[in-house]
Amino acid sequence: MRHLRxxxxxxxxxxDEHVPLAEVEECARVLAAWVVRELGPA
Amino acid sequence: xxxxxSDAARAAAAAVDPAAIRDDLRAMVRIPSVTGREEAIxxxxxxxxxxxxxxxxxxxxxxxxxxLDPAWPGEETDRASLPVVIGFLGREGGRxxxxxxxxxxxxxxxxxxxxxxxxxxxIRDGRLYGRGACDMKGGVAAILGAVRALVASSAxxxxxxxxxxxxxxxxEDGGQGTLAAIRxxxxxxxxxxxxxxxxxxxxxxxxxxxxxxxxxxRAAHASQRREGVSALDSLFTILRGLEADETARNAxxxxxxxxxxxxxxxxxxxIVHGGExxxxxxxxxxxxxxxxxxxxxxxxxAAEDLRRAIDAINASDAFLGEHPATVEIVGGQFxxxxxxxxxxxxxxxxDAAEAITGRRPALLGEPYGADMRxxxxxxxTPCVIYGPGE
Numbered sequence: 001m002r003h004l005r006x007x008x009x010x011x012x013x014x015x016d017e018h019v020p021l022a023e024v025e026e027c028a029r030v031l032a033a034w035v036v037r038e039l040g041p042a
Numbered sequence: 043x044x045x046x047x048s049d050a051a052r053a054a055a056a057a058v059d060p061a062a063i064r065d066d067l068r069a070m071v072r073i074p075s076v077t078g079r080e081e082a083i084x085x086x087x088x089x090x091x092x093x094x095x096x097x098x099x100x101x102x103x104x105x106x107x108x109x110l111d112p113a114w115p116g117e118e119t120d121r122a123s124l125p126v127v128i129g130f131l132g133r134e135g136g137r138x139x140x141x142x143x144x145x146x147x148x149x150x151x152x153x154x155x156x157x158x159x160x161x162x163x164x165i166r167d168g169r170l171y172g173r174g175a176c177d178m179k180g181g182v183a184a185i186l187g188a189v190r191a192l193v194a195s196s197a198x199x200x201x202x203x204x205x206x207x208x209x210x211x212x213x214e215d216g217g218q219g220t221l222a223a224i225r226x227x228x229x230x231x232x233x234x235x236x237x238x239x240x241x242x243x244x245x246x247x248x249x250x251x252x253x254x255x256x257x258x259x260r261a262a263h264a265s266q267r268r269e270g271v272s273a274l275d276s277l278f279t280i281l282r283g284l285e286a287d288e289t290a291r292n293a294x295x296x297x298x299x300x301x302x303x304x305x306x307x308x309x310x311x312x313i314v315h316g317g318e319x320x321x322x323x324x325x326x327x328x329x330x331x332x333x334x335x336x337x338x339x340x341x342x343x344a345a346e347d348l349r350r351a352i353d354a355i356n357a358s359d360a361f362l363g364e365h366p367a368t369v370e371i372v373g374g375q376f377x378x379x380x381x382x383x384x385x386x387x388x389x390x391x392x393d394a395a396e397a398i399t400g401r402r403p404a405l406l407g408e409p410y411g412a413d414m415r416x417x418x419x420x421x422x423t424p425c426v427i428y429g430p431g432e
Binding site for chain 1: 047051052054055063139141157160178179202232240395398430
């Protein structure tokens, strides 16, 4: 597991706040897999 | 190392619909939801969750009752209601996991400083622009995208437990929306908040309290300034003392994730009020600022640290010794939170991320307050932050 220095808050609360759509999609894929992994098959 | 991930988990990940995520996010950004005014977006999200197939409840939490809660984190804006949207998917009675995000955003500031409409949801070069796009409607859209994928891939039928989605107001001014959700039972075995973390995993965060300092001086006519004592001189004495206090508090930290931040617990003054006449020695300055809450501390512990520091500064100065500066704690109060780096939550999430994306997320500490500490400290639910955006 890497322990890296945090990169700081640059975009949140700023003018021209934005989010990369690819990151939103990647997050959704990981969350979906994680939910299935944690709750497991019946 | 090869990560073991079931076919069902991989199928759920593959079922994510990018077009639906983009549409959800753009629609959310187009609903202004500055802290204290979250009713419209809460109603929209309740409709979206129900449309996906979640059993959905909207709790109109009692603002007066929540203010009496011993863990009430304060507030910095007026509000008429505290709408909390909760969705349920899967089977009651087994394990329970929570995905959570806040629906409020900070004001957009000067529109002239934007190159896009803050409430427009414009897409440029693969990025969606707007107030809250990053903090944190992008994370909420990711939750919606995950739930859609679970339903579309038929993974829901195989869940041996329950997924709870908690979408809350009032994070930006303290976190009372999450506290209300927790008190309503939106807790579980594990929780993820999809605040922006650039898809790394935040396992530790500092907190912060807001303080108001009233610093005395002694008025005199400018022509006789030596007869007076400028409150500005007293303020400089206090600022130097607070700087030394900040150095000592940060030097005492031993958690490697917080040490790596360099200055995990900053003290700043962000507002200064004083003076009524240009040629009168200032007899009073009132300042407001932010004081860090260390890992393991409650906001009350940090307030005690601050009071002790101010008392010591007062005692060290001839004028302040007789005319002490006074401190009040005001506004939002953010505690700190920590999940062990080897806890099954960050390990399992990192495993899932590595299996899906090929990149293992870093585990991080952050210097700012977040609702994560409320799930941990008040909800008894281990919680980390993992979300899109910086």
